[in-house]
Amino acid sequence: xxxxxxxxxxxxxxxxxxxxxxxxxxxxxxxxxxxxxxxxxxxxxxxxxxxxxxxxxxxxxxxxxxxxxxxxxxxxxxxxxxxxxxxxxxxxxxxxxxxxxxxxxxxxxxxxxxxxxxxxxxxxxxxxxxxxxxxxxxxxxxxxxxxxxxxxxxxxxxxxxxxxxxxxxxxxxxxxxxxxxxxxxxxxxxxxxxxxxxxxxxxxxxxxxxxxxxxxxxxxxxxxxxxxxxxxxxxxxxxxxxxxxxxxxxxxxxxxxxxxxxxxxxxxxxxxxxxxxxxxxxxxxxxxxxxx
Amino acid sequence: xxxxxxxxxxxxxxxxxxxxxxxxxxxxxxxxxxxxxxxxxxxxxxxxxxxxxxxxxxxxxxxxxxxxxxxxxxxxxxxxxxxxxxxxxxxxxxxxxxxxxxxxxxxxxxxxxxxxxxxxxxxxxxxxxxxxxxxxxxxxxxxxxxxxxxxxxxxxxxxxxxxxxxxxxxxxxxxxxxxxxxxxxxxxxxxxxxxxxxxxxxxxxxxxxxxxxxxxxxxxxxxxxxxxxxxxxxxxxxxxxxxxxxxxxxxxxxxxxxxxxxxxxxxxxxxxxxxxxxxxxxxxxxxxxxxxxxxxxxxxxxxxxxxxxxxxxxxxxxxxxxxxxxxxxxxxxxxxxxxxxxxxxxxxxxxxxxxxxxxxx
Numbered sequence: 001x002x003x004x005x006x007x008x009x010x011x012x013x014x015x016x017x018x019x020x021x022x023x024x025x026x027x028x029x030x031x032x033x034x035x036x037x038x039x040x041x042x043x044x045x046x047x048x049x050x051x052x053x054x055x056x057x058x059x060x061x062x063x064x065x066x067x068x069x070x071x072x073x074x075x076x077x078x079x080x081x082x083x084x085x086x087x088x089x090x091x092x093x094x095x096x097x098x099x100x101x102x103x104x105x106x107x108x109x110x111x112x113x114x115x116x117x118x119x120x121x122x123x124x125x126x127x128x129x130x131x132x133x134x135x136x137x138x139x140x141x142x143x144x145x146x147x148x149x150x151x152x153x154x155x156x157x158x159x160x161x162x163x164x165x166x167x168x169x170x171x172x173x174x175x176x177x178x179x180x181x182x183x184x185x186x187x188x189x190x191x192x193x194x195x196x197x198x199x200x201x202x203x204x205x206x207x208x209x210x211x212x213x214x215x216x217x218x219x220x221x222x223x224x225x226x227x228x229x230x231x232x233x234x235x236x237x238x239x240x241x242x243x244x245x246x247x248x249x250x251x252x253x254x255x256x257x258x259x260x261x262x263x264x265x266x267x268x269x270x271x272x273x274x275x276x277x278x279x280x281x282x283x284x285x286x287x288x289x290x291x292x
Numbered sequence: 293x294x295x296x297x298x299x300x301x302x303x304x305x306x307x308x309x310x311x312x313x314x315x316x317x318x319x320x321x322x323x324x325x326x327x328x329x330x331x332x333x334x335x336x337x338x339x340x341x342x343x344x345x346x347x348x349x350x351x352x353x354x355x356x357x358x359x360x361x362x363x364x365x366x367x368x369x370x371x372x373x374x375x376x377x378x379x380x381x382x383x384x385x386x387x388x389x390x391x392x393x394x395x396x397x398x399x400x401x402x403x404x405x406x407x408x409x410x411x412x413x414x415x416x417x418x419x420x421x422x423x424x425x426x427x428x429x430x431x432x433x434x435x436x437x438x439x440x441x442x443x444x445x446x447x448x449x450x451x452x453x454x455x456x457x458x459x460x461x462x463x464x465x466x467x468x469x470x471x472x473x474x475x476x477x478x479x480x481x482x483x484x485x486x487x488x489x490x491x492x493x494x495x496x497x498x499x500x501x502x503x504x505x506x507x508x509x510x511x512x513x514x515x516x517x518x519x520x521x522x523x524x525x526x527x528x529x530x531x532x533x534x535x536x537x538x539x540x541x542x543x544x545x546x547x548x549x550x551x552x553x554x555x556x557x558x559x560x561x562x563x564x565x566x567x568x569x570x571x572x573x574x575x576x577x578x579x580x581x582x583x584x585x586x587x588x589x590x591x592x593x594x595x596x597x598x599x600x601x602x603x604x605x606x607x608x609x610x611x612x613x614x615x616x617x618x619x620x621x622x623x624x625x626x627x628x629x630x631x632x633x634x635x636x637x638x639x640x641x642x643x644x645x646x647x648x649x650x651x652x653x
Contacts, residue, residue: 191346192379194366196393196444206392210383 041263050260058264068248068265075245076272078162078234079227085167086223087216090174094215097175098182110179113172121169125236128165132156132237157239165233170226174219181215182208217284221277228273245269295358297322297448297480298343303352305338305504312338314504316352320448320482325474327483327491330501331527336484339501340450343482345369357447367396372441373450376457378433380425386412386436387421393444411443414473431462438470442477451483455490467494488528492516500524520565522652525574532580532621534614536573536651546651548573552614552621553594556646563651571651577624579648582610583641584632590643596621598638608633612640 007013016023041058044051062068097109116124131137132155139151155161185208193203231246238244245265252262296319305313312335320326328336341347343354345366354361356370372393381389387408394404412418415435420428428436434454441449451470455463471494474481485491491498492512499509508515508524519525522533535551546558550573563571583590596614608627611620623642627633634640 186377186379188375188377188379189381191366192373192375192381192440193392194346195344195371195373196440197367197396199365199367202396207381 037263037266040260041267043260045258045260058261059268061261062264062268068245071243071245071248072269072272074159074243075228075269078159078166078242078244079224081159081163082166082170082227083220083224085163086170086174087178087219089167089171090178090219091212091216093171094175094178094182098179110176113175116169116172122232124169125165125233128161128168129156129237132161132164156237157242159238159242161237161239162234162242162244165237166227166230169233170223173222177218177222178212178215181212181218185211214284217280221280221284224280225273225277228269295322296320297357298482299353299355300339300343301353301355303339303342303354304350305335305342305347306350312504313342313349316504316506318499318506318509320480321497323478323480324496325471325481325483325494327485327495327498328501329485329488329491329498329527330507332486334501335504336486336501337452338504340373340452340482340484343448344371344373344450370447371450372444372446372448373452374434374437374441374454376452376454378437378454380428380433380436380440382426384425385421386417386423386425386428389425389436390421390440390443392440397444407443408439411439414442414476415439416469430457431466434458434466438473442473442479446479448480448482451481453484453486455485456487463490470494492528500527502527518561518564519574519650519652522572522574525650525652530577530622532575532577533652534573534575534617534621536571538567538571538651548649548651550649552596552617553642553644553649554592556592556649558646558649558651562647562649565651565653567651568653571653574650574652575621575644575648577609577622579644580621580623581643582612582623582625582634583643584634588641588643591645592643594642594644596640596642598634598636598640601634601636603633610634610640612642614642 040050042054042056044053044055044057093113097106097113101109129136133139134151134153134156136156138155139148142148143151189207189211190203193207194200198206228244229246231244231250234242234244234247238247246269249262249265249269252258252265256262298318298320300316300318300320303313303316304311316335316339328339330336338347342349343356343361345361345364361369381392384392390408390411391404394407399407408421409418412421415438417432417435417439420432425433425436437454454470455466458466467490470481470483483491483494492515495512497509497511498515500507500515502523507527508520510518515524515528519528519531525531534553537549538546539549540547544560546560546563546567547555548558549555553573553575581588581590583593594614596612596617598610599613599620600611602609602611606627608625610623610625612623613620625631
């Protein structure tokens, strides 16, 4: 028997064969592009050519230029607002579905919550433009009933619009993990809290909320990470002051023809997101430990 | 006698069309160990939750220590509960769990610490305060739940099948500990259980429930020796049933002809539920004797054939088919020195007396 035929019958071989589709997928679509971006970030754009000598110049520029600092800070700030708003909107919905919807109707409710995903993300952003715009639904209504005399301009093409649009897009993603965490709470714990003398509000603060924290942390991570990198929404509803770091990355790769700087910016953003996510993962573990 | 700590009057409870409690009336005495006993679905847990305030009554009233509990939510009732699942807060340490109710009462911190330590000592968990609650075993969680409730010094402690999740040995140990604890703290305990042995050994009084109604409320002895009807008699211990025809009821006594045993006159107190056409004769296994040897005598004697023998070491249980009866009766005999054990198919002389028999509807 040849060595190859022998190897093919081994457990190791079947293991490799079983993971190979995912392995190929991850190498081609995740590892390879990432490696390219990392390599690119240490090179220099020399008009049409790439100078492949190793340099930290791009990183120094990315971390020292005020424009990039501003954009990075703004991205973090907008993401933080979006996350906070999303959680605040999602929690009551998740709470209602978990505690007040009859058991057999819960799947239907969860299904209905996912309905907004049936329309394209772009479409939903454009709809927000219709709602928030100068001649949009909000201004039209307020003018119509005479509350305002001039259309409100602070509601579109600025950071508020970005926050509102993103929060709306991400709420369903936040509802699900919070809902799952609330579902897992043993209802007799709530009765015990009541039995021991807590009214509804104190019971919520002392039992429900701490036990729902893993869901809240998960929702935070799920919303925070992708919103930092979002560039469609700021582009369409953000106006000049609502642009985020990803818009700058796009600009460097395309119009500015400086892919290495874009790559360095992208990796810097990735680094920040990783640090923040690790903090959340650590927090989550801390909460989870107490519940096993 | 002191006033009852709990007075239940005319309690009905509906879940939609299903009636879980039918006109429940009971008085629970101050300081007693009271059990609600019944098969699953009989409404005993619903009744306990009604007292705790977790369920609204459809009709009727709960009164605790002379105060009406109408519209009083669970968190303001002088009762505390030990839940079946123990409901230990997983995100808190043992001490934090026990301190939960004291914090809700806004007791000063150092006082909480002493109270918690005392309560933990009381349930045998001294020094476990800093443990994470998820690191405790089933029996320990049970004790934490007890300490958490007792530290609040409730007027009534409610226990919802607290022992059902424990293994047999642990359960027996907790039974005697609970009993001792109850005597030590002097608080009224109300225990829900489906285990008749548990109820008999632990309680001062027991309410046996069937289908949302209290079938009988009595002391363990009365419940065993004077069950008011067939249902209660079947649920508590083992009871043999024999057909009976009652020919004459003078009021004080009944003249009976019992299938397999014979004719006898029975005093009225042995027919606690009265007599009508549906009445049967009930005989406990230990109220019948297997007579062995020439000298053995009994007030009355019947005979039958041994169908099966169950030997337990200290006891032997016989299934004996009495002449003229087609189902066997169970007879239990203590295996004293010199008493021989019969075998299957042996002919048995069965001794009995008028006091052995109950008339049950």
